[in-house]
Amino acid sequence: MDRLKKYQQIQQYFKERIQVGEFQQDSFLPSEHDICAQFQTTRGTVRKALDELIKEGYIQKEHGRGSRVIERSKSLGLLTVRGFSGATDYEVTTTISQKPQLMAWDAAIEFPLTEEEQQYPCVYFQRIRHIEGAPVVIEDNWYSSQALELVDAEKFVEGSFFKTLSQQYLIEIKGVEHELRAEVASQELADMLHMDEGSPILNIAVRFRTSKPGLNLYGRLICNTAKYPIRNSYYL
Amino acid sequence: MDRLKKYQQIQQYFKERIQVGEFQQDSFLPSEHDICAQFQTTRGTVRKALDELIKEGYIQKEHGRGSRVIERSKSLGLLTVRGFSGATDYEVTTTISQKPQLMAWDAAIEFPLTEEEQQYPCVYFQRIRHIEGAPVVIEDNWYSSQALELVDAEKFVEGSFFKTLSQQYLIEIKGVEHELRAEVASQELADMLHMDEGSPILNIAVRFRTSKPGLNLYGRLICNTAKYPIRNSYYL
DNA sequence: AAGTGGTCTAGACCACGCG
DNA sequence: GCGTGGTCTAGACCACTTT
Numbered sequence: 001m002d003r004l005k006k007y008q009q010i011q012q013y014f015k016e017r018i019q020v021g022e023f024q025q026d027s028f029l030p031s032e033h034d035i036c037a038q039f040q041t042t043r044g045t046v047r048k049a050l051d052e053l054i055k056e057g058y059i060q061k062e063h064g065r066g067s068r069v070i071e072r073s074k075s076l077g078l079l080t081v082r083g084f085s086g087a088t089d090y091e092v093t094t095t096i097s098q099k100p101q102l103m104a105w106d107a108a109i110e111f112p113l114t115e116e117e118q119q120y121p122c123v124y125f126q127r128i129r130h131i132e133g134a135p136v137v138i139e140d141n142w143y144s145s146q147a148l149e150l151v152d153a154e155k156f157v158e159g160s161f162f163k164t165l166s167q168q169y170l171i172e173i174k175g176v177e178h179e180l181r182a183e184v185a186s187q188e189l190a191d192m193l194h195m196d197e198g199s200p201i202l203n204i205a206v207r208f209r210t211s212k213p214g215l216n217l218y219g220r221l222i223c224n225t226a227k228y229p230i231r232n233s234y235y236l
Numbered sequence: 237m238d239r240l241k242k243y244q245q246i247q248q249y250f251k252e253r254i255q256v257g258e259f260q261q262d263s264f265l266p267s268e269h270d271i272c273a274q275f276q277t278t279r280g281t282v283r284k285a286l287d288e289l290i291k292e293g294y295i296q297k298e299h300g301r302g303s304r305v306i307e308r309s310k311s312l313g314l315l316t317v318r319g320f321s322g323a324t325d326y327e328v329t330t331t332i333s334q335k336p337q338l339m340a341w342d343a344a345i346e347f348p349l350t351e352e353e354q355q356y357p358c359v360y361f362q363r364i365r366h367i368e369g370a371p372v373v374i375e376d377n378w379y380s381s382q383a384l385e386l387v388d389a390e391k392f393v394e395g396s397f398f399k400t401l402s403q404q405y406l407i408e409i410k411g412v413e414h415e416l417r418a419e420v421a422s423q424e425l426a427d428m429l430h431m432d433e434g435s436p437i438l439n440i441a442v443r444f445r446t447s448k449p450g451l452n453l454y455g456r457l458i459c460n461t462a463k464y465p466i467r468n469s470y471y472l
Numbered sequence: 473a474a475g476t477g478g479t480c481t482a483g484a485c486c487a488c489g490c491g
Numbered sequence: 492g493c494g495t496g497g498t499c500t501a502g503a504c505c506a507c508t509t510t
Contacts, residue, residue, distance in 0.1 A: 005498065031476060042500050044280070047477085055472065060410055062449065064476050064507035070445070110465075174296055175471035181461040182418040182436040200418040200436040209306070209471075213298065225417040229346075234470055235411035235445075236291065241479070267495060278481050283496090300488035300495050 010039055010049035018058050018069055028066035029059065057235045090131045090228065096153045097138075098126035102145055109142060109218045110179050110205035116214055120146040125153055128192065131228055135193050138222040147215035165210070172211040178232075179205040185222075193224045202230060246275055246285035254294050254305055264302035265295060293471050326367045326464065332389045333374075334362035338381055345378060345454045346415050346441035352450055356382040361389055364428065367464055371429050374458040383451035401446070408447040414468075415441040421458075429460045438466060 004012065017023050030038065035046045050067055053059045059067045103124045105113060122142045129137040141161070148169065157163040165171040181203040190197045206219040223230055240248065253259050266274065271282045286303055289295045295303045339360040341349060358378045365373040377397070384405070393399040401407040417439040426433045442455040459466055 007498080028476095033476080042502085043477095044501095045499060048498080050477095057411065060445065061477065062508085063478070064509075066476060173472070175293065175469065177469040178467065180416065180438060180466040180468070182438040182459070184436050200420050202416060202418040202438065205465075209296065223418070229441075230416040231414065232416070232468070233411065233413040236409070243479080264495095269495080278483085279496095280482095281480060284479085286496095297496065298489085299497070300490080302495060 006039070006041055007045050007048040007052070010035065010041075010046060011052045014049070014053060015056070015058060023069045025069050025071050027069055029069065031066060054235050057233050060235070093130045093133075094159055095128050095130070096125065097128050098124065100125040100150050100153050102150070106140070106142060108140065108205075108220050110220075111177070111207045111216075111218060114214075114216075116146065117144045117216070120144055123148070123150055125151075127153070134227075136224050136228055138189065138192055140220040142218040143215060147212060169212075171215065173208050174211055175209040177207045177209075181205075189222055193222070195224055195226075199224075199226070201225075204230075242275070242277055243281050243284040243288070246271065246277075246282060247288045250285070250289060251292070251294060259305050261305055263305055265305065267302060290471050293469055296471070329366045329369075330395055331364050331366070332361065333364050334360065336361040336386050336389050338386070342376070342378060344376065344441075344456050346456075347413070347443045347452075347454060350450075350452070352382065353380045353452070356380055359384070359386055361387075363389075370463075372460050372464055374425065374428055376456040378454040379451060383448060405448075407451065409444050410447055411445040413443045417441075425458050429458070431460055431462075435460075435462075437461075440466075 014023070014029060023029060029035070029050075032043055032046050032050070035049075036043055039046070050059065050061070053067075054061065058069065060070050061067050100123050102121050105118070105122050106124065123145050124140070124142050126141070127139045128135050129139060148171075151161070151164065153161075155164075157167050162173060165173075183201055183203050185193065185195055185197060185199045185201045187197045189195075189201065190199060193201070195201070202221075202223040202225050204219075204221040204223065206217075206221065208217040208219070210217065250259070250265060259265060265271070265286075268279055268282050268286070271285075272279055275282070286295065286297070289303075290297065294305065296306050297303050336359050338357050341354070341358045342360065359381050360376070360378050362377070363375045364371050365375060384407075387397070387400065389397075391400075393403050398409060401409075419437055419439050421429065421431055421433060421435045421437045423433045425431075425437065426435060429437070431437070438457075438459040438461050440455075440457040440459065442453075442457065444453040444455070446453065
């Protein structure tokens with residue numbers, strides 16, 4: 001791992017101190033000027049660090065007042081770009097129900113494929129997310145076999161596909177799009193989620209855009225939201 | 237309306253040209269250096285403008301190559317911070333089914349209220365969104381009567397609550413959180429959406445954080461996703 | 473008036489992609 | 492090697508909030 005950039009050091013410093021409660025909710029961080037002095041840097045760098053904390057939902061700026069620490073919503077974090085593993089409120093475990101394998105592209109992908117993607121088969125794998133032991137989300141994943149080799153799901157860094165992409169392949173997530181539908185569970189899906197056939201389920205189609213040109217990650221999530229609603233947040 | 241800041245002029249310039257197709261999907265914008273020359277400014281300002289275009293989902297940066305125009309997902313845009321009115325793909329109309337009125341806070345709000353909010357009644361109103369004439373989304377809205385006066389829903393700027401907040405009250409949206417559930421429609425909701433009782437519906441609880449301290453906007457959306465799925469996107 | 477964040481300038485050097 | 496975006500510096504002035 002490379003040495004952190006200066007703005008990332010500042011970002012991490014305050015993130016940690018907010019997480020451990022050293023900066024309480026609704027309180028203000030030091031002024032940008034003071035942070036400059038503390039880290040021996042200039043406002044451009046400090047503002048870049050604070051911008052990242054805003055995007056992560058830790059602070060909010062108030063013109064003329066300061067950078068206020070806000071209450072971070074606790075949740076599955078399912079719809080954030082960090083994926084499922086960022087969850088901390090519940091005990092989440094993951095099983096691999098279909099190992100990564102070469103396949104033809106699936107019609108369940110709700111986004112149009114690029115021409116390049118259509119010319120090659122895809123890699124597919126399926127995982128099931130459990131919360132406190134019960135299956136809650138079925139997750140199908142697809143990506144172009146041309147843009148990335150067949151990954152080994154059993155060697156994922158900390159069990160996370162995204163951390164593996166980041167740390168082993170240096171691929172980062174740049175954006176995500178979702179398409180949401182409420183549906184009734186088929187017998188097959190109901191069985192997998194230990195639900196009754198006909199129960200309402202949330203179907204989320206996902207497309208992740210990555211820093212690697214030509215590589216998009218497609219997903220389909222079938223969620224039992226009866227006990228655990230799905231959360232999402234977005235800060236400007 | 238104030239004069240646009242320099243970075244906003246640049247932002248708008250390229251936004252318009254992308255929208256009219258002058259910059260095609262997958263093509264590159266001029267280099268940051270060239271944009272500096274074109275607008276007689278410096279890279280900090282140009283990068284600020286491009287950062288905004290990234291957040292709006294118009295471009296994506298590729299290190300060493302340039303700023304690439306990406307395909308913007310066409311959608312209801314329901315889950316974006318711009319609210320429902322940003323939709324352009326379908327013909328969307330809105331009716332006000334409950335005019336803004338003072339009420340006690342509703343238990344349907346899925347987020348914890350602040351102490352300040354609990355001390356005063358709320359303003360409530362309900363709207364119904366129609367696509368091509370058919371009711372698709374029931375939208376309940378709540379906010380603190382202490383933080384903002386009773387609005388007049390019939391005088392909304394271009395029919396949009398958010399545009400009204402922005403232009404008449406100078407209040408901007410700074411962040412949004414969602415909580416998603418798939419449920420079955422009650423008889424009452426099914427009737428309002430012209431569905432059968434027991435059909436699956438998508439329930440979205442929303443909290444908007446605003447630039448006005450003390451003002452959060454709470455919402456509940458009941459969506460019939462059978463014909464029109466809900467879309468959401470997020471770019472870093 | 474003093475302190476805060478918001479915008480802007482005019483440079484510098486580094487990291488990445490490509491020919 | 493050259494052009495691209497990414498990081499960083501060292502200032503300046505403006506807009507907003509508070510005292």
